[in-house]
Amino acid sequence: MWVLYIFYIVGWLAIAFAKVPWLLDVGRLLLGFSNGIAGYLLPVYLAEITPKNLRGRFTAGVQMMAILGLSTMYIVGPFINWRILALIGIIPSLVQLPLLIYIPESPRWLVNVGREEEFETVLRSLRGKKANVFEEAASIKDYTDSLKRLSGGGMLDLFQPKYYHSLIVLQHSGGSNAYTYYSGVIFTSAGLSKYVGLSTLAVIQMITAIVGASLIDKFGRRALLLVSSAGLCFGSFLTGISFLLQGHHLWSEEARILALISIWM
Template sequence: MAKDDMHTPLITQTIDRNHESNKSSNFMVYLTTFVAVCGSFAFGSCAGYSSPTQSSITQDLNLSLAEYSLFGSILTFGAMIGAITSGPIADFVGRQGALRISSIFCLTGWLAIYLAKGIVVLDMGRLATGYAMGVFSYVVPVFIAEIAPKNLRGRLTAMNQLMICAAVSFSFVIGTMVSWRILALIGMVPCIILVTGLFFIPESPRWLAKTGNQKEFQIALRKLRGRDADISEEADEIQDYIEMLEKLPKTKLLDLFQRRYSRSIIIGVGLMVCQQFGGINGICFYTSSIFESAGFPGDLGTIIYALVQIVITALNALFLDKAGRKPLLVLSATGLVLGCLTTALSFYLKTYEIGLSAVPALAVTGILVYIVSFSAGMGAIPWVIMSEVFPINIKGAAGSLATLVNWFGAWVVSFTFNFLLSWSSYGTFIIYAAVYAGAIVFVTKIVPETKGRTLEQIQAAINR
């Protein structure tokens, strides 16, 4: 018998034991992810709060339309502040510390909204929940990416977007059944679960290694991978990468624009531009009015929209680690172009009174193709890739920049959407189609495939 053949059964048994060990060790990874995505659910609860409560808050507190518009929009300004500070906070006090701080802001904000008797306290509460959203939007995907094994990282990080979608829909439905004050109290529940859950899960091993806490690093990695798992190879890879980073100078915001970081920054920020400037927030905020203007019942269209978004986002999370990030992004952007063009065609026909009977069907088809395509890739994957491509020594500053660009884009689109629609309804969707056509080129030429690679391997591929 050949020498290699003698070792084959032993190798096979070792692989099988490691596989079984890895399967059994995923419990803590799943638990940690569940606790983290409570922050995503809190995010979605904040975003979905204003839609079902507009009439009741306006009546109870005697607010003008302008005052309520300020209440709704101030959320985005809070999120931009949160985005700016999220990276430095996560680097200074850790991923768990950042989640605790954002939860405190969120709880305080909801309590202020619940107790509000006038516009000032109401707006302060909304600003605080917006700040929490900005921090959650960066820290949650980064934390999950840093604790997950490479074969699960994509689908677990995509749970961030799924929970946001689920929470928005939940707020919309529950908000029609309870008062706006009770809905504010309900918004506190995911934050309470998150703060409690943080006592039972480990900190990010990569952050612990970066800060020199060697003992805690080993304990956290062991807890995540399981008592019987062999963590030596992963621990060595992380340590080697951290040691390499230690030789680099401390990073400042202007350092992000150095040549060695340029590709990571272009990828992370570019994907946020592609995601937001294609009109998602305008379409999401004004779905009902879009359907109504095309002659389709607004309430029915919104319900269909919400259900489709949840289902497709859930399926995306399941297939992200199998299909890969890049193919799903290209497929998603292609579908978004088609959805925008179909919606543009419906409004073009309505504007020039051509085939009016086909307008509602085309509008519904276009919007549903849009949201299916967005949920299939462009919604979740930019956050997944952002959490993967930035080197850990600039992850805080770079993540803040990318998240700020995302929230700035959300504000620009939501602010300009009605103005663009009044200028040209079909022209608006042609502009959004052009943005996603550019996204196809950007993803094809610039964005790398990160499926099945460790974070350290991704950095090696980007920077070689």
């Protein structure tokens, strides 16, 4: 995580003080690399340190905070210079970087590397001095041993039809990244107010993130993934229909409303 936050800081600084286009590309590359690490590392770390009954809500909180950050930029972005926005983006990393000194290692990682005495100490500090951690400690050790016995695959084993057809392709084909980065352009192209559209989108994203975090432990990850993916695909389809109608000058007012509804989905 030290590397992650340093990359965030350097990336935002490169964007904030860029005088040539290639420095903007470098900054964006560093931020994209950091987002890729954070998208994997933070949910896994939270899942490994939290109790089972709270695990889903804590890991969902990572996405909820990401949405909060995006929503904040959607709302204040039109009123602040983009270089100032980049400097604001540094603040969370500057706050979190020194706090890394105080966070413990993952108990599961400690077991995996054979540091069992430290593992029990860390687990007890996470659960409280009076908590009975023996059952959970035994469960973690058994699970880690099972993984070691079963491990034999490599990175290339992930690129099988049963994985990339259902997850990798679906995640990028749903259109979420396009909406995240180009929602302002889509609103403007549809003849709608960019600020009003982004503000309402920010509010809707926060509401749905809170609802999703509260439902994830009750209904499971797969059910929510199926519902959200279906909504993304249907919303992308409606966006395409909206621009098709506008391109042929048909039902212009209805097409704008359709574009607004599709992005909200």
